[in-house]
Amino acid sequence: MLGKIAWRNVWRRRGRSIVIICSVAIGLWAGLFVTSFYFGFAEERIRSAIEMEISHVQLHHPEFKKERDVRFTIPRTGELLKWLSTNPYVQHVSGRLTGRGMIASASGNSGIQINGVTPRDEDTLTKLASKLVEGKYFPGTRNNEILIGKKLSQKLKVKVGSKLVLTMQDKAGSIASGAFKVVGVFATKNTPYDEMNVFAARNDLAIMLGDSLAITEIALLLNSQDSVDAFVRIAKARYPALLVEGWRTVAPEMDLVISVIDQMMYIFMGIVLLAMAFGIVNTMLMAVLERTREIGMLIALGMRRSRVFAMIVLETFFLMLAGTPIGMVLAWATILYFGNHGIDISAFQETLRSFGYSDVIYPKLGLYQYGQVLILVALTAFISALLPARKALKLEPAEAIRK
Amino acid sequence: METVIDSHNISKVYEETAIPVHAVSEIHLHLERGEFTALVGPSGSGKTTLLNLIGGLDRPTTGYVEIGGVNITKLKDNQLIDFRLNNIGFIFQSYNLIPVLTASENIEFIMLLQGRSKSERETRVHELLRQVGIEDKHDVRPAQLSGGQQQRVAVARALASKPRFMLADEPTANLDSVAAGNLLDIMAKLNREENMTFIFSTHDARVIDRARRVITLQDGRVISDERYAQK
Structure with missing residues (x-):
């Protein structure tokens, strides 16, 4: 029932919720696509380095x-x-x-x-x-x-x-x-x-x-x-x-490229999710303030504060997770398309080639990265819920009912 | 007779401003099972504050409240919430139903908080809707119900937990005379047939007229406490 109430509460202010859901979807789409672009960028560099320069394995004295x-x-x-x-x-x-x-x-x-x-x-x-x-x-x-x-x-x-x-x-x-x-x-x-x-x-x-x-x-x-x-x-x-080395040992800078891109993903998605979090905190705070009397009434009737907390957290989760699949599917489709067709950035060919990078990028993102983003989204939802939920927890029923 | 509510010398002082406000002063109140009591008095006389103190929604500055022998003033927050859930039925002036739930879900919600089984909940929801005469509205959300119908759902919700007594804060204030009459009939019937204890705060002469005990407050003090024969 708590889940039902939380889900229906999301749709009480349909317009407001749709704006938040769209911003989550667009933010995720943009974040995932840019990340996939950088992964593709790095992958192309590694692929060309393996093919032409370092191979998979080298043997030396x-x-x-x-x-x-x-x-x-x-x-x-x-x-x-x-x-x-x-x-x-x-x-x-x-x-x-x-x-x-x-x-x-x-x-x-x-x-x-x-x-x-x-x-x-x-x-x-x-x-x-x-x-x-x-x-x-x-x-x-x-x-x-x-x-x-x-x-x-x-x-x-x-x-x-x-x-x-x-x-x-x-x-x-x-x-x-x-x-x-x-x-x-x-x-x-x-x-x-x-x-x-x-x-x-x-x-x-x-x-x-x-x-x-x-x-x-x-x-x-x-x-x-x-x-x-x-x-x-x-x-x-x-x-x-003999000295037998895999490509990561032969060219440790390639490994560095991967870990830098990995860290960039966290930083970039962190910024995107932080921006979303502000929007969500604002929306949920508004929702709690608008429903002060209702929340007070729930506590008065016998709903424990922990359940009120859970209801607000669930509501925030639903609000955020409703946009997540849309953003992820959009990102997946975009990455799939450009992953097959490539993105031509030959306008920067001179600069790119001087660093050994290809001028056609094939965006790529693994299931693992989608999973990581999903965890980040859930974490953001939980953190975003804390302030509004705390506000709800502090309500005194006798006072709240009078509002 | 079984004592339901016993308040011992309770006072409530609000100190939100520099000048303390004595909302309720040294009130002794003793209510027994089956009473149909109206708290009356002008605005600001302390009716709602007294109901909040009796209902465990607020704590007295001095004195204490016993319900069924339990000193609720000493209960911790979660204990008090659970106590309210299992012992007190609330009816509010503005109905205060959960707008996203249907009539039957609003009633069922309280029993869910109590952890009752699905079959028990379903049976009781059906029974309560019949009792308050809105069986046909079970699947309708509060916004689609009239004021009178919403207040009936609120009564059914208050009854759902099988409380020791019902507290009603101005229950007829937002109702037309027909709806108010119907509501009072339902409450009087519950009082008569199930020996349910009711305590109202009200300005409404129709409610006062149906009460068998009328406690008058002024400036936070009880100035009269009169009992009437069965009406």
């Missing part, structure tokens, strides 16, 4: 990452690559000979990351060929072919067919260099990456460095992102001498 020195190669790569390529968790594998070096053209030079790759494996892993904007993907017509990023090509003022000199330290610590011909220019969604990376055939690089079997990095894409931790555990147990 334990000392390699300190200075990215080519002396620290992965031992017995033949057996390791065989195990990886037949592992049920693993989708694609690429063994690389990577290191820091210099690239020089007639117009200038730059410090870069040199990636010696097996062209077919690398394309399978990173879809590098699809990112070419000029030239061809390792046509194999000659030795020492190189792919460079668009930003780097602009910096060094080179194009397809130009010659470049790569210089890096070999295993003995001596300077090794070689002339390479640009066969393709790639452009990813991450301009700094394009400026800092070049790709050459691993065999060519190995010859330059005098170690034809050298591999310093093995990058893996797994069948599922969810199995990263499980796979890392298995690989570590099998190869304890």
Whole structure:
């Protein structure tokens, strides 16, 4: 009966309640959509980083990452690559000979990351060929072919067919260099990456460095992102001498992006709900003041104050929860639509790409986040109810009935 | 005779302003089961305050009130609320029904607070609606009822808890003469047939005329207490 009275009380001032319900619905819709936008934003960055830059899992010699020195190669790569390529968790594998070096053209030079790759494996892993904007993907017509990023090509003022000199330290610590011909220019969604990376055939690089079997990095894409931790555990147990890292360890800043977005959701929804709470407190205070005599009468007839408190809290809950499903369904539909079609923000392409972000965002929100918002809404309703309910509790029946 | 209400030297002083207001002063009142009593007096004489003190809606500044041998002045807030629920039926001048509930839900509500079973509630609601003569209005909300009908629902609601006695504050003040007459008939019948104790505050001559005991107040004091033969 208490629930019935509370629900019917919500509709006593239909217009006023509808305004509050609409504001709850619109506030939730806006809050959820903006949150999903940021989650999509972060997810797109992580997806592109995994695809192009860090993969799901990387394997190195334990000392390699300190200075990215080519002396620290992965031992017995033949057996390791065989195990990886037949592992049920693993989708694609690429063994690389990577290191820091210099690239020089007639117009200038730059410090870069040199990636010696097996062209077919690398394309399978990173879809590098699809990112070419000029030239061809390792046509194999000659030795020492190189792919460079668009930003780097602009910096060094080179194009397809130009010659470049790569210089890096070999295993003995001596300077090794070689002339390479640009066969393709790639452009990813991450301009700094394009400026800092070049790709050459691993065999060519190995010859330059005098170690034809050298591999310093093995990058893996797994069948599922969810199995990263499980796979890392298995690989570590099998190869304890190697450094096996999941993408969160390889690029902790990506993990930071997720936790920042998560915290942003709480802050943003907190602001939205706080604004709603003020509206609801005001409405419920009005309701209590308007019904002073009625509440006094209920206490006079024998309704305990705890029940009066419960009635006001229930009323506030109903008022808020009536708008919640509307807001959530609206948000879900909007997120679903834009999650499939994307939101084109290419007007900010230059800025976005300089931070490695995509210019098409696919908003996304998990069930977990909807659940979190629902809990926040319930909490807000309860907190909003406290002041009006306290007001009702303080009523003295004899005094209230006279009003 | 069974004593229902016993007030011992009760006074109520309001001190909301710099000058204390003595709403009720040193009143001794003794009511027995089956009495049909009217509290009369001019506005400001202390009728409503006395009813509030007897009904446990307010606490006396001095003195105490016993109902059925229980000193209600000493009860804690929740105990007093429960005591009112189970012992006192209230009828207000402005009916004070819950506007969002139907007539039968208004009556049932009190029994729900008492924790009565569904079947008991349903039977009693039906019986009470018949008793006050508005069975056909059971599913109607107060706004769709006339003043007289609303007051009948209020009487049925007050009876629902099976109280020891009924307190009525100006019950006929907002009713036309026909409705007031009908209401008084119902209350007189309850008094006669069920020996229900009634105590009214009133200005209404029709009520005073039906009372078998008339207590007159002036400036918060009892100035006369007269009993009449069965009317």
